[in-house]
Amino acid sequence: MAATQALFLSLEGIDGSGKSTQARRLADWLRAQGRDPVLTREPGGAPGAEEIRRLLVEGDPDRWSPETEILLFTAARRDHLERTIHPALATGRDVVTDRFADSTRVYQGATRGDLRALVDDIHARVIGIEPDLTLVLDMDPEVALTRGLARGSGEDRFEEFGLEFQHRLRAGFRALAAEAPGRCVLIDASRDADAIAAAIRDAVAARL
Numbered sequence: 001m002a003a004t005q006a007l008f009l010s011l012e013g014i015d016g017s018g019k020s021t022q023a024r025r026l027a028d029w030l031r032a033q034g035r036d037p038v039l040t041r042e043p044g045g046a047p048g049a050e051e052i053r054r055l056l057v058e059g060d061p062d063r064w065s066p067e068t069e070i071l072l073f074t075a076a077r078r079d080h081l082e083r084t085i086h087p088a089l090a091t092g093r094d095v096v097t098d099r100f101a102d103s104t105r106v107y108q109g110a111t112r113g114d115l116r117a118l119v120d121d122i123h124a125r126v127i128g129i130e131p132d133l134t135l136v137l138d139m140d141p142e143v144a145l146t147r148g149l150a151r152g153s154g155e156d157r158f159e160e161f162g163l164e165f166q167h168r169l170r171a172g173f174r175a176l177a178a179e180a181p182g183r184c185v186l187i188d189a190s191r192d193a194d195a196i197a198a199a200i201r202d203a204v205a206a207r208l
Contacts (some may be wrong), residue, residue, distance in 0.1 A: 006089045008129070010100040012176075012198075013137035014169045016144035017189045018196065023098040023139065024202065025197045028166055033208070038088040041098040042076065046083035049076035061161050066112035073104045074122050081127060100131055102184075106172035111165060123132050133207050136177045139187035141166035194198060 011019040020041070027039040041055040054063070056072055064072065065164040072145035076099070086101065088095050101123050145166050186201045189196055 004149065006092050007094045007104045007133065007204070008085065009094065009096045010102065010131040011096070011098055011137060012100070012102045012106075012134055012184075013173060013189065014139070014141055014144050014166050015126040016146070017137040017139050018193065019098045019137055021193060022135070022196055022200055023096050026135075026200055027096045029197070029201055030204075035094055035124040036092075037094040039096050040080070041086055042080060042100055043051050043073055043077065045085075045097065048083075051080075052076040054075075054207060057157050059157055061157055063157070066108045066115055066117070069112075070104060070108045070115065070119055070122065073108070074126060077101065077104075077128055081129065085129075097131075100134075101127060102134060102136075102173070102176055106169055106176060109131065110135065110175075112166040114154040118199060130183060132183070132185045133204060134172050134177075134180075134186050135203060136186050137196070138174060138177075138186050139189040141170050143190075151201070173204045 011026070013019055023039060023041070025115060027037045030037040042049070044050045044055050052072055052075060056069065056076070075177050085095050085097070101119075104123075107121050109119035135188070142163060145163055174186065177186045187196060189200050191199075
């Protein structure tokens with residue numbers, strides 16, 4: 001991949017695995033390399049998508065069915081794609097996103113019902129893009145859940161599904177990484193933040 005080509009990079013993993021911190025560190029490192037990354041997140045990353053985010057991450061765990069969640073996440077993702085991701089890539093800027101479609105594949109497609117085929121079909125029809133590289137942060141769900149709930153962000157709807165749900169998420173992300181080894185790199189997120197950041201930089205540097 002040419003050094004001048006914009007990269008679309010996503011970070012995935014269970015709640016509390018450190019994605020937001022590592023996404024920021026990755027964007028800072030890319031800037032230090034003379035690149036001009038856009039740091040973004042899902043759900044969100046564009047004004048309309050941020051409004052949908054509040055519907056998804058706040059409130060009672062049983063607020064939405066898995067099918068409704070798929071549609072809401074996809075609507076937010078389409079707005080994110082149109083207003084943030086495509087414009088950045090078109091002007092040669094890297095995109096670093098905290099979550100993308102793999103989260104919907106795992107959260108709604110694999111852990112809240114057998115809906116992966118529906119997720120993939122909708123994704124192919126209205127999103128139609130995958131990251132160049134996905135860093136999957138993998139760690140003990142019990143530690144991650146404690147960390148996530150301790151934030152007290154108010155955006156803890158999915159954490160409130162409990163520890164068993166987080167274990168299913170971890171298994172789902174590990175399976176997804178094995179399914180797409182050319183795109184996904186499994187990162188041991190049980191280490192300190194500097195070691196995790198170094199592993200992520202190594203994986204990204206191989207694509208530059």
